[in-house]
Amino acid sequence: MTYEQIKDILTKHNQLHLLKYYDELTVKQQTSLLEQISSINWHLLELVQNRQDTEAVKGKLEPLGALEVSEIEKHKEEFTQIGIKALKAQKVGAVLLAGGQGTRLGFDKPKGMFNVGITKDLYIFECLINNLMDVVNQIDTWVPLYIMTSDKNHEDTVHFFEEKHYFGYNKDFIRFFKQDMAPSVDFNGKLLMEDKDRLSLSPNGNGGWFHSLQNAGLISHMKELGIEWLTVFAVDNVLQRINDPAYVGAVIASKCDCGGKVVRKADPQERVGVLCLEDGKPSIVEYYEMTDDMIHLRDENGNLLYNFGVILNYMFRLDKLEEIVNKELPVHIVEKKIPYMDETGAFIKPSKPNGYKFEELVLDMIHLMDTCLPYEVIRNREFAPIKNPTGVDSVESARALLQENGVTL
Numbered sequence: 294m295t296y297e298q299i300k301d302i303l304t305k306h307n308q309l310h311l312l313k314y315y316d317e318l319t320v321k322q323q324t325s326l327l328e329q330i331s332s333i334n335w336h337l338l339e340l341v342q343n344r345q346d347t348e349a350v351k352g353k354l355e356p357l358g359a360l361e362v363s364e365i366e367k368h369k370e371e372f373t374q375i376g377i378k379a380l381k382a383q384k385v386g387a388v389l390l391a392g393g394q395g396t397r398l399g400f401d402k403p404k405g406m407f408n409v410g411i412t413k414d415l416y417i418f419e420c421l422i423n424n425l426m427d428v429v430n431q432i433d434t435w436v437p438l439y440i441m442t443s444d445k446n447h448e449d450t451v452h453f454f455e456e457k458h459y460f461g462y463n464k465d466f467i468r469f470f471k472q473d474m475a476p477s478v479d480f481n482g483k484l485l486m487e488d489k490d491r492l493s494l495s496p497n498g499n500g501g502w503f504h505s506l507q508n509a510g511l512i513s514h515m516k517e518l519g520i521e522w523l524t525v526f527a528v529d530n531v532l533q534r535i536n537d538p539a540y541v542g543a544v545i546a547s548k549c550d551c552g553g554k555v556v557r558k559a560d561p562q563e564r565v566g567v568l569c570l571e572d573g574k575p576s577i578v579e580y581y582e583m584t585d586d587m588i589h590l591r592d593e594n595g596n597l598l599y600n601f602g603v604i605l606n607y608m609f610r611l612d613k614l615e616e617i618v619n620k621e622l623p624v625h626i627v628e629k630k631i632p633y634m635d636e637t638g639a640f641i642k643p644s645k646p647n648g649y650k651f652e653e654l655v656l657d658m659i660h661l662m663d664t665c666l667p668y669e670v671i672r673n674r675e676f677a678p679i680k681n682p683t684g685v686d687s688v689e690s691a692r693a694l695l696q697e698n699g700v701t702l
């Protein structure tokens with residue numbers, strides 16, 4: 294698009310400030326800026342103007358329950374054997390979602406590079422690889438691992454893994470891929486810029502992971518390897534078991550399209566998304582979408598019915614993912630701290646949220662599946678997310694849980 298065409302578009306959308314420094318730029322920078330502007334999805338900005346994200350109003354919700362720990366224990370051996378068989382045949386890959394910016398933690402580098410060690414170095418990435426190595430050692434086979442990064446943290450992440458020799462993992466079984474980026478806006482819907490020639494782009498949420506895997510040409514790679522299932526997990530839960538055979542086996546045995554690890558809620562009001570049924574299909578209802586009646590609904594034995602919170606550890610059938618890859622996911626408008634260039638041209642790193650990012654979320658993929666197995670895990674053994682420096686879901690709380698589970702820090 295030409296400068297004039299871009300100017301017309303920006304005038305129409307009331308975003309002419311993007312060209313404020315255009316005349317100061319080199320020809321190369323000018324071309325780059327025009328390219329960035331021409332690829333803006335204006336639909337996203339309309340969502341902000343209308344003050345609504347595309348999260349559909351929920352349909353009819355019903356409890357889904359979970360395969361509880363007591364049941365899992367009874368069938369542990371059977372599930373484990375099914376899981377081991379699939380894992381040994383390398384039918385199950387693992388996808389690490391590490392494209393986020395971890396703004397709450399406030400760490401400058403990719404979150405996985407954060408050192409949770411006290412008397413020795415122990416990086417978040419290292420914790421995850423150690424956890425996966427437990428499975429690799431058990432099955433004596435490498436698990437193909439795909440690591441999602443973004444434009445913001447790709448180089449740092451890849452260099453870190455190289456420098457640390459992949460923490461002992463076989464690098465032939467690790468592939469990195471980048472997720473897509475989306476623009477961000479201030480609270481008035483004005484597009485933010487990072488520099489005179491650059492829009493402020495942010496990773497577009499963890500929901501685009503499969504699309505990005507496909508764009509990177511990795512689905513055909515998976516098929517060549519014979520992969521039929523993918524687990525997907527967050528970077529920040531340092532305790533989670535990854536591709537543990539009992540979980541893998543239980544999901545396969547259930548014949549469901551997907552599975553998700555869940556933990557029993559700490560209390561009915563806990564702020565977690567709960568796996569349930571929506572119009573007969575699996576879905577995740579966020580805590581703020583639940584009515585008081587739902588929160589306190591109990592069965593005849595007094596057990597809460599919406600009681601199992603998701604921990605961002607899912608397992609999907611690859612063929613089902615391919616069926617839904619082109620379906621649109623809802624766009625969530627999220628308040629975040631977004632570094633930007635102010636009207637004087639100075640670069641600002643805000644200390645509190647100053648605008649919106651647009652994100653698609655992996656949890657919305659669950660509702661595109663026909664069936665899902667919620668698989669209960671014990672909270673203190675498998676859930677230690679690091680979101681904040683201190684307090685709830687923090688470095689402090691995760692360190693305590695790691696130590697409780699025998700990890701030397």
Ligand code: UTP
Nearest residue numbers: 390391392393394395396397496498499527528
């Ligand atoms: P979070 O919801 O914690 O988001 O991500 P975040 O951006 O990393 O952190 P805050 O909210 O700014 O503090 C949950 C998981 O999804 C990944 C993260 O890396 C983490 O593993 N994620 C998130 C992506 O891979 N891409 C994204 O665009 C967002």
